[in-house]
Amino acid sequence: MKFLDILKESNRNLLRNKGRTFLTILAIFIGSFVIIIANAIATGVNSYVDDQINAIGGEGYIEFMSKSTYDTMSSYMASMSGEIQEYNPERNSTTALAISDEQVEKLKNIPGIKAETVTLFGATPSVDYVTSDKTDKRFIVTSIGATPSESLNFQRVVGDGNQPFAKENQIEINIDYAKALGFSNYNDAINQKIRFGILDQFKMKYVEIEARVTGVMANGLMSSMAPVRANLALIDAITAENVKYLPESQKNAKFTGCADFDYKNYSAEEIKKALEEIDISAMTVADEVGMFKSFLDVMVAVLDVFGGIALLAAAIGIINTLFMSVQERTREIGLDKALGMSSSKVFLSFSLEAVMLGFWGSAFGIILSVVLGTVVDTILHADGNILESFPTFHVVEFTPANIIPIVLVVMTIAFLAGTLPARQAAHKNPIDSLRYE
Amino acid sequence: MKSIITTKNLSKTYGKKSAAFRALKDIDLEIFEGESVAIVGKSGSGKSTLMHLLALLDKPTSGSIYINGVNSTKLKPRQLNKMRNRYFGFVFQQFFMNANDTVLNNVLLPLKISGTRRRARKKLAMEALKVVGLEEKAMNKANNLSGGQKQRVCIARAIVNNPKVIFADEPTGNLDSATGAKVEKLLFDLNKKGVTLIIVTHDEDLAKKCQRQIHIADGEMK
Numbered sequence: 001m002k003f004l005d006i007l008k009e010s011n012r013n014l015l016r017n018k019g020r021t022f023l024t025i026l027a028i029f030i031g032s033f034v035i036i037i038a039n040a041i042a043t044g045v046n047s048y049v050d051d052q053i054n055a056i057g058g059e060g061y062i063e064f065m066s067k068s069t070y071d072t073m074s075s076y077m078a079s080m081s082g083e084i085q086e087y088n089p090e091r092n093s094t095t096a097l098a099i100s101d102e103q104v105e106k107l108k109n110i111p112g113i114k115a116e117t118v119t120l121f122g123a124t125p126s127v128d129y130v131t132s133d134k135t136d137k138r139f140i141v142t143s144i145g146a147t148p149s150e151s152l153n154f155q156r157v158v159g160d161g162n163q164p165f166a167k168e169n170q171i172e173i174n175i176d177y178a179k180a181l182g183f184s185n186y187n188d189a190i191n192q193k194i195r196f197g198i199l200d201q202f203k204m205k206y207v208e209i210e211a212r213v214t215g216v217m218a219n220g221l222m223s224s225m226a227p228v229r230a231n232l233a234l235i236d237a238i239t240a241e242n243v244k245y246l247p248e249s250q251k252n253a254k255f256t257g258c259a260d261f262d263y264k265n266y267s268a269e270e271i272k273k274a275l276e277e278i279d280i281s282a283m284t285v286a287d288e289v290g291m292f293k294s295f296l297d298v299m300v301a302v303l304d305v306f307g308g309i310a311l312l313a314a315a316i317g318i319i320n321t322l323f324m325s326v327q328e329r330t331r332e333i334g335l336d337k338a339l340g341m342s343s344s345k346v347f348l349s350f351s352l353e354a355v356m357l358g359f360w361g362s363a364f365g366i367i368l369s370v371v372l373g374t375v376v377d378t379i380l381h382a383d384g385n386i387l388e389s390f391p392t393f394h395v396v397e398f399t400p401a402n403i404i405p406i407v408l409v410v411m412t413i414a415f416l417a418g419t420l421p422a423r424q425a426a427h428k429n430p431i432d433s434l435r436y437e
Numbered sequence: 438m439k440s441i442i443t444t445k446n447l448s449k450t451y452g453k454k455s456a457a458f459r460a461l462k463d464i465d466l467e468i469f470e471g472e473s474v475a476i477v478g479k480s481g482s483g484k485s486t487l488m489h490l491l492a493l494l495d496k497p498t499s500g501s502i503y504i505n506g507v508n509s510t511k512l513k514p515r516q517l518n519k520m521r522n523r524y525f526g527f528v529f530q531q532f533f534m535n536a537n538d539t540v541l542n543n544v545l546l547p548l549k550i551s552g553t554r555r556r557a558r559k560k561l562a563m564e565a566l567k568v569v570g571l572e573e574k575a576m577n578k579a580n581n582l583s584g585g586q587k588q589r590v591c592i593a594r595a596i597v598n599n600p601k602v603i604f605a606d607e608p609t610g611n612l613d614s615a616t617g618a619k620v621e622k623l624l625f626d627l628n629k630k631g632v633t634l635i636i637v638t639h640d641e642d643l644a645k646k647c648q649r650q651i652h653i654a655d656g657e658m659k
Contacts, residue, residue, distance in 0.1 A: 001550050335533045340522025341550045
């Protein structure tokens with residue numbers, strides 16, 4: 001018997017008892033659906049997180065602060081949780097020390113660090129408002145990003161972006177600021193001057209600093225944390241204004257910084273270890289999102305276990321269905337064998353039925369996951385809903401890589417479940433089978 | 438005359454030890470090409486067991502069966518399957534048809550099993566249906582036929598692979614005498630064209646129409 005004929009025969013046999021076949025497929029479908037949706041969510045979130053990692057500097061970017069700044073932050077976190085710590089003179093518990101010139105020199109000499117990209121920041125730059133010629137309103141700016149790595153990509157909608165080391169003041173804004181500042185067409189924002197206002201606390205009047213818009217960024221996790229990003233010239237101009245009444249010794253104190261490193265030849269771990277030796281704490285982007293990712297992995301694993309249990313129950317359903325089918329078709333099997341059909345072909349015929357049950361169960365699982373996932377994703381992105389400002393984030397993402405293996409696994413489980421009844425059918429004796437009532 | 442089936446000391450025992458039952462005891466027989474042979478006996482005599490052994494549907498406990506001079510007990514399951522599929526045709530008392538399938542599909546089943554191409558098997562099945570006069574019923578559901586028509590479809594199925602031997606197990610047992618006569622005529626017409634016919638029956642009238650009768654009682658040839 002030809003394979004195609006056996007396949008057709010199996011398919012026809014499935015359709016003989018439609019109700020039973022449907023229920024068996026339903027059971028497989030439930031298990032497959034859970035697993036497919038769990039993995040689609042994981043893929044969606046991971047790919048978004050990966051996008052964000054690339055957006056804020058990718059593999060070759062590291063942010064650092066003086067160890068005492070880090071210790072101060074840790075002490076602060078500890079006190080928030082109600083813990084009173086003993087004073088340790090080796091550890092700066094409350095006073096953040098600046099990164100010294102000596103440390104900077106050592107830092108620049110660490111193998112792998114690209115010395116020319118080392119950038120240091122003093123006090124956190126702050127402005128009171130931002131405005132443009134297109135609007136009479138002034139808007140608060142909560143934080144200004146300053147990540148001058150050459151390799152950065154902020155998922156710009158339009159514009160070439162800042163030149164980090166240019167002399168001119170440059171600024172990138174996200175789409176929300178672009179709208180607020182009167183550029184409903186993002187293209188119009190490019191090359192326009194916008195103004196940052198800083199209150200001079202002694203003279204009680206605003207000092208305005210002008211910057212040229214070089215790009216409009218799509219909304220993302222990172223751009224909503226720092227919705228505007230300045231180049232170094234602008235950062236310097238703003239901080240100079242922020243610190244102008246401070247004593248000279250504090251004006252130039254640097255507490256944090258960032259640098260690019262040669263990630264092709266040096267691991268982030270090596271760089272962090274070398275920095276640790278000169279009392280500088282460093283963090284890669286991956287460190288920052290790592291915790292979130294491991295949480296996600298656990299969640300997906302839990303869902304996979306549930307789906308797996310459902311599939312196991314479904315497998316027993318397959319065994320049951322096929323045993324019934326073998327019993328019903330005993331005489332047919334007897335006739336087929338009497339007319340010369342081999343045991344292996346009989347086995348194949350029932351196995352294929354099982355595999356097809358698995359295939360249809362997972363296929364319907366995919367269809368419903370895709371439809372449901374897309375609908376939910378669309379609803380969440382609709383105006384006024386929580387994902388409105390994250391157009392690049394998809395709750396579920398389906399790729400051949402996260403669908404095909406699941407289908408294959410489900411078909412394999414179905415096949416294995418089918419081997420029991422298929423074996424029984426294959427071992428039937430033609431005469432006894434023909435006599436079966 | 439050329440021998441097509443020969444048995445030597447053919448025995449079949451069911452069960453083991455104290456529960457053992459010898460259904461057939463040392464049967465030696467020879468069936469020649471083109472013969473029509475009736476295996477006659479009462480129910481429980483062992484005649485069906487003998488037919489099953491001759492048709493290679495069952496394995497003897499001891500002794501051997503030669504098909505065209507080939508010792509079938511030495512053959513592998515695959516070769517036995519092939520031999521049944523190529524050389525033999527079967528007609529059963531209870532028809533054994535796939536009731537929900539079309540007449541055509543029932544007839545071409547042996548060809549489907551042997552892996553014949555789609556077009557060729559349809560053509561051969563139509564020819565076989567023509568022989569039994571049911572070509573117009575080809576697309577009907579098997580279940581919608583009368584008993585006599587069903588048995589004629591089974592005969593078509595038995596001859597579709599152009600077999601050397603047709604085994605008919607009580608072929609008219611479920612039919613009234615008029616339709617039974619029609620089926621008998623079909624079988625003997627095939628025999629006249631050279632097909633060896635082996636009929637298992639307890640119907641003495643049918644048995645007498647065969648050239649030779651083999652009487653079985655208590656597992657022995659009389």
